Amino acid sequence: MLEIRNLHVTVGGKEILKGIDLDIRAGEVHAIMGPNGSGKSTLSYVLAGRDGYVVTEGSIRFKGKDLLEMNVDERAAAGVFLAFQYPLEIPGVTTMTFLKTALNAQRRARGEEELDAVRFLKLVREKSRPLNVSDDMLKRSLNVGYSGGEKKRAEVLQMSLLEPVLAVLDETDSGLDIDALKTVAEGVNALRSPERAMVVITHYQRLLDYIVPDVVHVLSQGRIVKTGGKDLALELEKSGYAEYGADAA
Amino acid sequence: MAAVKETVETVGEIEKYKYGFFTDIESEKAPLGLTEDTVRFISAKKDEPEWLLEWRLAAFRRWQTMTEPTWAKVTYPPIDFQDAYYYSAPKQTVKLDSLDQVDPKLLETYEKLGIPLTEQKMLAGVAVDAVFDSVSVVTTFKEKLAEAGVIFCPMSEAVKKHPELVKKYLGSVVPSSDNFYATLNSAVFSEGSFVYIPEGVRCPMELSTYFRINEKQTGQFERTLIIADKGSYVSYLEGCTAPQRDENQLHAAVVELIAHDDAEIKYSTVQNWFPGDEEGKGGVYNFVTKRGDCRGENSKISWTQVETGSAITWKYPSCILRGDNSRGEFYSIAISNGRQQVDSGTKMIHLGRNTTSRIVSKGISAGRSSNTYRGLVSVHRKAENVRNFTQCDSLLIGDRCSAHTVPYIETKNPTAILEHEATTSKIGDDQLFYCMQRGIGEEEAVALIVNGFCRDVLQQLPMEFAVEAQKLVGISLEGSVG
Ligand SMILES: Nc1ncnc2c1ncn2[C@@H]1O[C@H](COP(=O)(O)OP(=O)(O)OP(=O)(O)O)[C@@H](O)[C@H]1O
Ligand SMILES: [Mg+2]
Numbered sequence: 001m002l003e004i005r006n007l008h009v010t011v012g013g014k015e016i017l018k019g020i021d022l023d024i025r026a027g028e029v030h031a032i033m034g035p036n037g038s039g040k041s042t043l044s045y046v047l048a049g050r051d052g053y054v055v056t057e058g059s060i061r062f063k064g065k066d067l068l069e070m071n072v073d074e075r076a077a078a079g080v081f082l083a084f085q086y087p088l089e090i091p092g093v094t095t096m097t098f099l100k101t102a103l104n105a106q107r108r109a110r111g112e113e114e115l116d117a118v119r120f121l122k123l124v125r126e127k128s129r130p131l132n133v134s135d136d137m138l139k140r141s142l143n144v145g146y147s148g149g150e151k152k153r154a155e156v157l158q159m160s161l162l163e164p165v166l167a168v169l170d171e172t173d174s175g176l177d178i179d180a181l182k183t184v185a186e187g188v189n190a191l192r193s194p195e196r197a198m199v200v201i202t203h204y205q206r207l208l209d210y211i212v213p214d215v216v217h218v219l220s221q222g223r224i225v226k227t228g229g230k231d232l233a234l235e236l237e238k239s240g241y242a243e244y245g246a247d248a249a
Numbered sequence: 250m251a252a253v254k255e256t257v258e259t260v261g262e263i264e265k266y267k268y269g270f271f272t273d274i275e276s277e278k279a280p281l282g283l284t285e286d287t288v289r290f291i292s293a294k295k296d297e298p299e300w301l302l303e304w305r306l307a308a309f310r311r312w313q314t315m316t317e318p319t320w321a322k323v324t325y326p327p328i329d330f331q332d333a334y335y336y337s338a339p340k341q342t343v344k345l346d347s348l349d350q351v352d353p354k355l356l357e358t359y360e361k362l363g364i365p366l367t368e369q370k371m372l373a374g375v376a377v378d379a380v381f382d383s384v385s386v387v388t389t390f391k392e393k394l395a396e397a398g399v400i401f402c403p404m405s406e407a408v409k410k411h412p413e414l415v416k417k418y419l420g421s422v423v424p425s426s427d428n429f430y431a432t433l434n435s436a437v438f439s440e441g442s443f444v445y446i447p448e449g450v451r452c453p454m455e456l457s458t459y460f461r462i463n464e465k466q467t468g469q470f471e472r473t474l475i476i477a478d479k480g481s482y483v484s485y486l487e488g489c490t491a492p493q494r495d496e497n498q499l500h501a502a503v504v505e506l507i508a509h510d511d512a513e514i515k516y517s518t519v520q521n522w523f524p525g526d527e528e529g530k531g532g533v534y535n536f537v538t539k540r541g542d543c544r545g546e547n548s549k550i551s552w553t554q555v556e557t558g559s560a561i562t563w564k565y566p567s568c569i570l571r572g573d574n575s576r577g578e579f580y581s582i583a584i585s586n587g588r589q590q591v592d593s594g595t596k597m598i599h600l601g602r603n604t605t606s607r608i609v610s611k612g613i614s615a616g617r618s619s620n621t622y623r624g625l626v627s628v629h630r631k632a633e634n635v636r637n638f639t640q641c642d643s644l645l646i647g648d649r650c651s652a653h654t655v656p657y658i659e660t661k662n663p664t665a666i667l668e669h670e671a672t673t674s675k676i677g678d679d680q681l682f683y684c685m686q687r688g689i690g691e692e693e694a695v696a697l698i699v700n701g702f703c704r705d706v707l708q709q710l711p712m713e714f715a716v717e718a719q720k721l722v723g724i725s726l727e728g729s730v731g
Contacts, residue, residue: 048682048686050682051678051682051688071685072682072685072686073685073686073689073690073691075686076686076688077688078684081686082686084683084686086675086677087683088680088683090680090683090684090698090701090702091699091701091702092399092700092702092703092704092705093697093698093700093701093704097697098684098687098697101689102684102688102689103688103689105687105688105690105693106687106688109688141701142267158687160687162687163483170371214667
């Protein structure tokens with residue numbers, strides 16, 4: 001589904017990703033771990049198509065298409081979703097309005113019928129309940145005044161509503177208490193399907209107890225330095241990243 | 250000044266000679282230029298009583314001694330007031346047979362605004378079929394208003410049918426000598442509305458609905474007068490979200506509101522005049538004087554405006570808080586794009602005790618536009634316990650536009666509590682990226698963020714208009730990014 005070949009990326013004139021190769025097939029969950037500043041968020045932004053993240057070499061193919069040729073919103077409509085490490089605040093726009101605008105924009109782009117207010121409301125309720133997102137939260141401005149944990153739950157709500165093909169979760173576990181962690185993990189697991197792939201970026205083995213990955217990668221200084229099964233995360237928890245040439249995370 | 254007057258007189262002589270229009274009273278258009286004769290012509294056309302003609306003439310003489318104000322942050326080539334027509338009979342709009350005959354660009358905008366088909370036809374001047382009989386709707390409205398005792402009619406009709414009311418209130422809030430443009434308006438106004446709500450009456454409908462159905466003729470020099478007698482309430486909506494083109498470049502309207510004891514007037518405006526082409530050419534110059542007088546105790550006047558059109562906007566809807574415990578409100582969204590220039594704001598003049606006011610201004614500038622908020626909060630010596638809250642937020646899109654906030658405060662009473670908050674922000678690339686990552690296109694994302702920014706003000710609009718205004722916000726910013 002996703003094929004990354006020899007990907008080099010510079011940000012602000014500095015090379016951050018130095019030749020990444022990654023293959024993700026439908027149905028798989030990949031975890032990416034690695035010290036601070038190793039380029040994990042950079043990779044997620046490049047997948048989403050953020051301005052200022054310049055691909056100097058290499059390619060990314062998504063469902064057989066050249067992802068780098070597509071606009072940010074086109075990628076989204078094609079099914080690329082990024083749960084942000086630091087979700088943005090949109091003052092004056094209720095979470096409800098935002099969700100509806102996003103869902104209908106994607107549906108429009110795919111030539112599907114837009115949802116009317118009634119059907120949309122029903123759908124949102126259905127998706128928010130398991131994530132403990134209250135009606136009150138939906139009526140507030142998106143992410144404004146949300147606690148760290150609430151922001152992350154709102155990201156997962158957006159994901160479950162938009163039903164992406166490839167979901168990248170950038171440290172969605174950070175800032176969550178243990179109950180919220182379980183809730184979020186359940187939300188993510190509910191989306192696991194043979195048609196869908198996920199990339200879970202995290203610093204903690206703890207999350208991977210709940211979202212069990214098929215493959216674990218270690219990213220260090222812009223390169224994938226090790227790839228293994230779910231046990232690799234356990235090892236890292238014990239020994240840290242020292243042996244991969246990084247300062248302790 | 251003398252030179253100007255001389256020119257005016259000479260031009261007057263020539264025109265008189267050329268057209269000899271004193272006898273030509275049947276003419277549909279006043280001759281080019283502005284002289285005392287033009288004023289007489291207009292008054293005669295309207296079959297006005299002597300006192301009103303005198304009032305106009307006094308204004309005209311005054312106007313000749315005045316010069317255009319230059320303090321606003323707007324620049325434009327000098328206006329040649331003698332190179333304009335000051336009266337033309339209401340246009341007989343040519344009825345088209347179907348929407349197919351209407352400019353497709355206009356239709357596209359109607360579509361985007363979500364204006365119902367029947368109304369689209371009416372706005373575009375297409376004959377409306379029997380399914381929706383606008384005449385009968387208007388009649389129903391009229392009956393309903395009459396039942397409540399509400400007077401709502403064109404100004405010229407009010408002069409004839411309710412001369413005592415017009416005489417009593419006209420110019421009582423905006424004196425004919427008020428400012429250059431108001432004085433000009435006093436001399437040559439020819440259209441406008443008159444509203445009188447009797448004591449204790451709550452006007453049974455938004456006075457907007459009527460307008461939209463009645464295909465209001467908007468004039469160059471409109472004069473509106475609204476009087477809410479004791480304990481009454483009225484909500485009035487002026488303008489239209491549909492884009493309006495006008496062959497007259499100069500517009501100078503005057504609106505006067507009077508609220509007696511315990512009365513409330515809510516006045517909402519959506520202004521979408523032609524802003525000019527990319528270079529700013531051909532756009533409307535809008536110089537408006539709007540003022541409300543909270544004459545009675547516990548009275549309230551609330552202005553809400555959404556300003557998206559015009560090449561130049563010069564407009565400061567104000568409140569004179571004369572009655573004790575009266576309240577003034579000003580909610581504004583001013584959007585400028587392209588080469589538009591907006592200098593707008595409000596004045597809250599606190600004269601009475603315990604008077605309160607609230608100002609919420611949202612300025613959005615894009616393109617190469619300039620957007621200025623100019624506001625005055627003034628507290629007079631005898632006004633005890635005054636409270637004002639002012640919030641001015643500016644949002645910039647791109648880096649070739651500008652925003653300015655010019656708040657003036659004058660306090661002569663130490664018991665006043667005045668709060669002022671101001672913010673300036675830019676639509677962040679990261680905010681846009683976030684929206685677009687969710688599949689929202691760039692223009693829609695801008696519209697979404699801007700609508701969020703304006704939410705406090707949009708909420709003040711009557712329901713039916715809030716939705717359209719929201720769409721208008723998006724449309725007026727099209728092409729402002731990327
Ligand atoms: N605009 C920029 N200019 C220069 N360097 C940048 C810029 N943006 C990011 N970087 C650098 O790129 C590197 C990778 O950042 P990135 O956010 O991808 O790390 P990360 O692996 O997600 O770290 P963390 O675990 O702390 O979230 C960091 O060293 C960061 O300082
Ligand atoms: Mg990161």
